[in-house]
Amino acid sequence: MNIFITNDDGIHARGIRQLIAIAREFGDVYVVAPDGPQSGKSHAITLSVPMRAKPLPVEEPGLVEYACSGTPVDCVKLGLRELFKDKPMDLLLSGINHGSNAATNVLYSGTMGAAIEGIMEGVPAIGFSMATYDQQVCFDPAVDSVRTIIRQMIAHGRVGDCWNVNIPVGEVKGIKACVQAHATWDERILRREDPHGRPYYWLEGDFENDDPRTDTDSYYLDHGYVAVVPVTVDMTDRAALSRMGGWF
Amino acid sequence: MNIFITNDDGIHARGIRQLIAIAREFGDVYVVAPDGPQSGKSHAITLSVPMRAKPLPVEEPGLVEYACSGTPVDCVKLGLRELFKDKPMDLLLSGINHGSNAATNVLYSGTMGAAIEGIMEGVPAIGFSMATYDQQVCFDPAVDSVRTIIRQMIAHGRVGDCWNVNIPVGEVKGIKACVQAHATWDERILRREDPHGRPYYWLEGDFENDDPRTDTDSYYLDHGYVAVVPVTVDMTDRAALSRMGGWF
Numbered sequence: 001m002n003i004f005i006t007n008d009d010g011i012h013a014r015g016i017r018q019l020i021a022i023a024r025e026f027g028d029v030y031v032v033a034p035d036g037p038q039s040g041k042s043h044a045i046t047l048s049v050p051m052r053a054k055p056l057p058v059e060e061p062g063l064v065e066y067a068c069s070g071t072p073v074d075c076v077k078l079g080l081r082e083l084f085k086d087k088p089m090d091l092l093l094s095g096i097n098h099g100s101n102a103a104t105n106v107l108y109s110g111t112m113g114a115a116i117e118g119i120m121e122g123v124p125a126i127g128f129s130m131a132t133y134d135q136q137v138c139f140d141p142a143v144d145s146v147r148t149i150i151r152q153m154i155a156h157g158r159v160g161d162c163w164n165v166n167i168p169v170g171e172v173k174g175i176k177a178c179v180q181a182h183a184t185w186d187e188r189i190l191r192r193e194d195p196h197g198r199p200y201y202w203l204e205g206d207f208e209n210d211d212p213r214t215d216t217d218s219y220y221l222d223h224g225y226v227a228v229v230p231v232t233v234d235m236t237d238r239a240a241l242s243r244m245g246g247w248f
Numbered sequence: 249m250n251i252f253i254t255n256d257d258g259i260h261a262r263g264i265r266q267l268i269a270i271a272r273e274f275g276d277v278y279v280v281a282p283d284g285p286q287s288g289k290s291h292a293i294t295l296s297v298p299m300r301a302k303p304l305p306v307e308e309p310g311l312v313e314y315a316c317s318g319t320p321v322d323c324v325k326l327g328l329r330e331l332f333k334d335k336p337m338d339l340l341l342s343g344i345n346h347g348s349n350a351a352t353n354v355l356y357s358g359t360m361g362a363a364i365e366g367i368m369e370g371v372p373a374i375g376f377s378m379a380t381y382d383q384q385v386c387f388d389p390a391v392d393s394v395r396t397i398i399r400q401m402i403a404h405g406r407v408g409d410c411w412n413v414n415i416p417v418g419e420v421k422g423i424k425a426c427v428q429a430h431a432t433w434d435e436r437i438l439r440r441e442d443p444h445g446r447p448y449y450w451l452e453g454d455f456e457n458d459d460p461r462t463d464t465d466s467y468y469l470d471h472g473y474v475a476v477v478p479v480t481v482d483m484t485d486r487a488a489l490s491r492m493g494g495w496f
Contacts, residue, residue: 041292042292043291043355043356044288045288045356050450051450051451053449071292073356077435078437078449081435108321116355120352156491156495161488162485175496176496177495179486179489180483180484182482187325187329188329189325189330192298198300201298202298228496230492231484231485232485233355233483234427234428234430235477235480235483236477236479238427239480240409240480241426241477244476247404248396248400248425248476
């Protein structure tokens with residue numbers, strides 16, 4: 001089978017190298033990933049400047065890699081529609097991200113932006129994230145879970161299926177299919193002044209899971225399980241819609 | 249009341265000037281909008297470089313404006329958490345975008361990224377988009393609908409309510425609350441070579457509404473109605489989840 005891989009930490013990040021190694025057990029692997037960090041890029045696409053894509057010198061059979069100047073979603077579009085347009089993809093994998101994309105982080109995540117683009121392209125997709133920003137984290141305890149999840153998507157996945165997978169650090173207790181938690185960032189803005197006295201700003205914040213439910217991705221992740229949330233592109237709030245009768 | 253306004257076409261676009269004019273009928277207006285075009289930026293946030301925000305010389309009472317170097321979502325975070333942190337906002341408005349954000353465009357849209365950020369911040373929010381890229385489009389036929397929709401959100405909106413509003417060009421037949429269409433882009437990649445013979449790429453494509461339902465935003469928009477879709481941040485695909493029993 002043909003497997004497309006991208007990420008948002010950039011093509012040289014340890015997480016994508018680990019994911020490529022696992023994916024090669026399942027088929028031929030085609031990589032288009034950002035040439036540098038693209039975290040927090042969500043579903044952004046590049047419209048105002050053109051993109052570059054540079055083939056990397058890879059000498060292993062069944063593996064082709066390009067480094068792309070665009071966002072993770074750009075990488076998917078460029079890969080599926082141009083660079084590998086003669087290779088119908090059976091599966092799209094994104095990650096392994098350094099940092100959790102559980103709960104509402106799915107909205108900000110470039111890793112998940114790329115995976116969700118799989119729905120648009122009719123390719124079953126999985127985004128993998130590890131719940132730590134530690135660039136040197138050991139992926140070994142996660143490898144079996146990643147394999148199992150890929151195997152189940154291959155066995156059961158339909159066109160348009162997309163999973164948001166978050167992996168705890170250390171020993172894994174099991175894998176749980178579950179719902180997205182409603183958690184938020186307690187955001188602060190760091191204000192500094194440049195040498196000319198002009199202000200500039202950095203975003204910073206702490207993630208707060210204030211969702212009391214016990215069937216959510218954040219809950220399972222906090223309790224040592226790999227959390228798998230199936231994701232849809234239909235953002236309609238049907239509960240809100242049912243309240244809107246007669247307003248217009 | 250205090251109304252926060254942003255957009256993704258930039259602070260000098262005609263659409264946001266029109267929206268500011270309408271919003272001032274309802275209360276004091278606080279603007280933080282991009283200092284240049286930020287279309288297609290989705291829910292992206294800026295992490296790798298700091299942001300700037302420059303106050304504009306506005307001499308009207310009840311109106312304050314900043315031009316920000318970040319994305320639309322950055323503008324919301326910076327505005328609500330720093331620049332106007334002493335002004336609790338009652339309503340967040342984004343737009344009026346030049347170009348439709350109906351159907352799955354909600355995922356790519358910076359206009360809607362900013363509005364959806366309202367849900368994160370507990371502020372009722374509306375994103376407005378006009379179904380044409382014509383920068384010189386006449387907004388007059390849309391003004392009454394925009395007013396009505398703002399009035400209904402003020403009357404009924406709850407914390408976390410967010411509406412994706414798309415407006416047809418020309419005469420408006422009415423306003424419909426409805427669901428998001430499942431439409432896609434038929435994407436092409438334009439490949440060119442620079443003077444040194446190296447390839448570069450542009451995204452281009454046509455929007456295709458292949459959703460046969462007649463209660464969707466794309467359907468109503470195509471038939472001359474303003475379409476209002478309530479949007480949620482919960483992307484869980486519950487139908488897919490119900491199929492996943494026993495897989496892990």
